Amino acid sequence: MNAEAKTTAKTDGQSDVILTMRGLRIEGYADEVWHEIVHGVDVTLRRGEVLGLIGESGAGKSTIGLAAMGFARDGCRISGGQIIFDGIDLTKASDDELRALRGSRIAYVAQSAAAAFNPAHRLIDQYCEAPVQHGIMPRSEAEADAKDLYGRLQLPDPDGIGFRYPHQVSGGQLQRAMTAMAMACRPDLIVFDEPTTALDVTTQIEVLAAIKNIVQQFDTAALYITHDLAVVSQMADRIMVLRYGNLVEEGETRPIVEDPQKDYTRDLLAVRTFRKPPVDEPEGDIPLLRVENVTAAYGKVPVLSGVSMDIHEKRTVAVVGESGSGKSTTARVITGLLPPSEGRVLYEGQALDPTYRKRSKDELRRLQMIYQMPDTAINPRQRVRDIIGRPLEFYLAIRGEEKEARVRQLLQMIELDPDDFIDRHPGELSGGQKQRICIARALAAEPELIICDEVTSALDQLVAEEILKLLQRLQDDLGLAYMFITHDLATVKAIADEIVVMLAGEVVEQGPKQEILTPPHHEYTELLLSSVPEMDPDWLDRVLEDRAAAI
């Protein structure tokens, strides 16, 4: 890292500072009242420096990131403090002044590139818009420049990729194209708002490397917003830890990561250290669930070919792989949503009907599912009482006061206060609480096997860790078996007994956790394992060097 050299070189003189926020206060409008969501935060950013903003959802990090552009979201307002960008106070600047700055001197890279690009225009047209609008360069120059930047960001076919539409490139490529777009006017400051959160680990590492590289090349200052401390420690020179709109801790990256001063920062660092104690080999010959040589397709597109796996009683099988590897499709075959073209699914040695419509109520009950997005997995118009109560009524014919008592018991089991939560609508719950309700709904059916489809990937790390611990405790208490679908190897290390690694619709490796996690690995498993960010600030450089050396 050349961070120290850079900062010492640039501490002399105030002109070095590109952005200063002093006593920044931002309010949000909810329930007819203005609530303060950022309580007087100070930020100083020098030219060419990368500052990491880290915290959980609701910490105000995105809000601060947008405020750096003098912008507040709908329903928010900047209520106090100063935002000085290169001598201009953005809180007092007129709309015209702000418009001249945004896109040309301050740029923004959003979390979801797929949502931020206009699907109706080609990438290069969207690239050229800002430089041409701001009168920085004519269209032809901008196009040449775009191709140059696409090359520097290691996009395949830099001359041609710009002429594709957003849906014709992958998520990681799109994110890099967006970074190129932000660079178009060679801004002094770029705000990166969780640019890799929506990506697979294997893609994330490429995007991280590309961003890091280009920011260094052009010596651009950047605000890097993320909830992942491991990621930010690769990117940032300095880190600010935020919580509930307040600053918790601030400092150079290495000291923060190696010797945090505050408890909250320590909690963030300690995340992903949860480990399930090892269990004995499964007893009995007949597995609870056996997937036998399953081949399946969506229409004519083949997705799975010859997938086999066993899930034994009271054990957790983690299915790992990147997007499109067929792990969720395997779950769909098991639940009967997608009948396989070949192969079958056995439950306790008995073949299950390929489609859920023909399975008995009892078969359905014993196999429950928890989804990735708790927002869409529970009906927003039903109360917690009805969401959890329905499986009780439906499968077990429990009604009236007995049902009420059982729902309360389930709420206690998932560590939510029954009196407080039983009458709430999902809209009145946080993401983690919603996921707990989903777990309670699955538990209400008294299942033997629960399929968890990326249950923690939509959640903050601390919340995700709590959910994992809860699932583990429930397994210990109730003797459940889990099929745990995830792309996050940290989760796998935490909770799995056995691991199944999938790639392009096939199982590449499977076996007990210890066996899979100790070398020698299958090549793809190796790639997955080495792509998981570590808290070490040198990790990214080291991995890239290793990979370069390997080639």
Place this chain on the structure above:
Amino acid sequence: MTMAVAGSAFAGQSSPWVSRIAVAAVHFFVIVLFLGSVQTNTWAAILGFLAIHAYSVAVLVYWSRMARSAAGDTVIVALTVEYLLICVLFWELFSLWAWSTFFGLVLVQICAFAMVRYWRELRHAPPTAWFGMVVILIYVMIAATAPIIAPFGETEIVASEYEPWGGKFLMGTDNLGRDTLTRIIYGARNTVGFAFVTTVLAFVLGGFAGLLAATLRGWVDQALGRLVDILMAIPSLIFALLILTVVGTSIMSLVVVIAVLDSTRVFRLARAVAMNVVVLEFVEAANLRGEGLWWIIRREILPNVMPPLVAEFGLRFCFVFLFISALSFLGLGIQPPTADWGSMVRDNATLISFAAGDFQLALTPLVPAAAIALLTVGVNFVVDWFLHKASGLKE
């Protein structure tokens, strides 16, 4: 019996038994008092009714302050049932009013209940929405109490034709010598009432078919969709005129024909909105649980498509209302001697040419037209507000 229902609803919260018994006792006492005080005197009966209205609303306000929970809807149902029984008692004991009046009053009461129930949201409604709600409420009350407040009978010929405004006939008389004000009041009941029934029918038909098509997809969707396409391909006014000419212009056929024609639009909307809900994971979860079609439509999908459907109900109501008026104006709508705003405009249209002589008399055909316009504006104000709110809630 209703007391028991209301009582058990109160039991949902943890208030002590004493207060529950006290509430029940006061409740009972008040009702007995009202029943006892009413003579076979119309005014006393009206006062009695108003008092019971006010009282039930007060009970509800008390409840909504006490707690906000699922028990609320049970309380409303209980109070409405109880109110209905009181109305039956009135009717049995004193034979005061016709059934229609009685139903009208129940409708008013339900409106009042709904307003208390949703007071939290209503409180922040913009002035335009309040204006709309007040207009609608006044119309409903006029329609409900028409036989009481109208000075003459609906079809009664009380004087010579085209009497001037003022005196005994506040708005003069029409082309047959019937009191215009009376006809306007009864017109509210007929025009608004038929439009309401028709719209409800259109929504039941179209809404159900739309949800069914979205949930089942496949050939059911195709069959229903193409059928609707065929119906929508023919201009609706011409189609309605054609059918009504064939089947005759009874109220029944009028309601059914317009409802079927309008249900095609409802079908399209319900299907489109439900399509977005059907693909969500909670519907998949319900499917995997093994739930039946009826449960999935009613409990998983319907509550999530309600806001746009309710907004559409308001708009559709206006269209139906104008459609009936237009048909009446053309002579194929509600038939004489039933009072109806559309046909009143047509019957008195010639009076406009007297504007130079008797300005007020010339206004006569404009009064029902204005009544139509005002209600349309009012409903649209409310719908606008509701749509705005519903879209805001989605975040």
